[in-house]
Amino acid sequence: MTSSATTAPELLVQSWYNTDRPLLLAGLRGRVVVMTAFQDFCPNSVAVAIPQAKRIHETFEPKDVAVIGLHSTFEHHDAFSTAVLKAFIQEYRLKFPIALDQPNPAGPIPHTMDAYKMRGTPSLVLIDRLGVVRKHAFGPVDDLRLGAEIGALTQEDGRALVLARSSAA
Amino acid sequence: MTSSATTAPELLVQSWYNTDRPLLLAGLRGRVVVMTAFQDFCPNSVAVAIPQAKRIHETFEPKDVAVIGLHSTFEHHDAFSTAVLKAFIQEYRLKFPIALDQPNPAGPIPHTMDAYKMRGTPSLVLIDRLGVVRKHAFGPVDDLRLGAEIGALTQEDGRALVLARSSAA
Amino acid sequence: MTSSATTAPELLVQSWYNTDRPLLLAGLRGRVVVMTAFQDFCPNSVAVAIPQAKRIHETFEPKDVAVIGLHSTFEHHDAFSTAVLKAFIQEYRLKFPIALDQPNPAGPIPHTMDAYKMRGTPSLVLIDRLGVVRKHAFGPVDDLRLGAEIGALTQEDGRALVLARSSAA
């Protein structure tokens, strides 16, 4: 594995909620990042992925794991507005930072979704403490397996991991 | 019980979906009516009441039981639009008639919601074959109990019931 | 439908629990009877059918609906004893009458299970107020549909039903 191939693309965001300043992945180095891409009108996002993101946010220490919701509007553009997203955040009582993916005037797929080549929503991305994508899943993800993956990532020794990857590159 | 006290108020609707013509309760006499009032941004509507309405629609014969969804927008007016409702109906694959409750310019509560004095969403109203409200519940309703109530209503002999009510009035 | 073809066979029982005297179906005429055949070591009995029987017992009035559990031991005979059944009743806090199906020395299938030609456990039998079998299902049964069936049976006019069946026979 070479780090260059899988370093997480930086977020391109129109607006943020539940945070007093914009976040950059570069600023989250040292923490495991769990990013859940969702849409308000996507049944599996609402029923499965968002509740799971809430559980992750409530289970791990913020110093170890950062949870980010990414609203990637790629369909139903006519129904979406920031008021829709605000109502959703309020009604579902989301407390973790939520990013509205930057729309792309050239097409329906917003920029961050495109950069990660996501297949749809919900999508889940795990990024390790060095900023490398370690998991990328489309659709529902099992709690036990995901917990294990996050738990393992929190225990990785960053320095040792860099050396191992360098030698394998 | 007197029928005058509990006859179901007629629906006041801005627009209909999943039906080629507007429905009136008066036109549904002879069938049990299950009306589920909901909102797209209401978690219990989305997670509990709408899936239950789908199950009812799939379980009973249309000639016996009519299922109606009523979107009663009483909060988050800035987030709502008919495009929001259309996206919801499409994504949740709703096949039964959906009514958009008639807004009231004088306040946030739409007309049908107001006429039924609903406390919020989700609300469930059962109307018997004679057009009388027989159940009115706010919040999640148990499947077994609701099934029993609908099943019992489908077996009522309309004529006998009218006589009984008249004599008790 | 002729009543002779489907009148519920009488129960053949080794021992009763949660009742101070043995029950006979003949003694339950006028009430809808819900009989759940189960085994302590049958996963779907334990996870699905027994909890459903508890919900039925808690939802309907005893004067309308009688719930009976029938432990039909047709496998794992070496593991079963009345102590096993008593432990099960206690741990799962069952309050409705439980019958231990009468073993048949000639084979593994106990008598009541055989009389009803059950295919296995869990099996559910609905018996109407006149003692006629109206539903016989093997495996999990949907709450909404079952509720509707029980609810409808509780509303049947016994006299009218007899006439209808007589004329159809």
Added chain:
Amino acid sequence: MTSSATTAPELLVQSWYNTDRPLLLAGLRGRVVVMTAFQDFCPNSVAVAIPQAKRIHETFEPKDVAVIGLHSTFEHHDAFSTAVLKAFIQEYRLKFPIALDQPNPAGPIPHTMDAYKMRGTPSLVLIDRLGVVRKHAFGPVDDLRLGAEIGALTQEDGRALVLARSSAA
């Protein structure tokens, strides 16, 4: 934390199932051990803890994580027999090693349950690769949190951990 205080007591077992030879914790060093203490007649064991143990067994590699079921019969002794346990293992399709806790002639609590001072069933014990108890829980345990704990334990560097504990002792 001192290792002497929390080294996992060795298993005292009457009989084993799903393994061709008895297991000792001493022989599992280098692997994380998940031990689920259960009883066949304990509702939370059957509905929650045993399905979770199955998921753990299916999620992790055997070289990383060993799952052990421990039937600790501390109540309903008259109902229990090895035939009961065998029927349970067969019906619930358990594939991981199951130990029958060694009965204690002096009282109702079997030996391993007593050595671990378990409060009842289900109980879950996590043992790290060095043989140290790292978690001991009574009652249902959350999948996400448990996955994280197991995942983290699989990543620990045994040598470093010993040194850390020694310095803290």
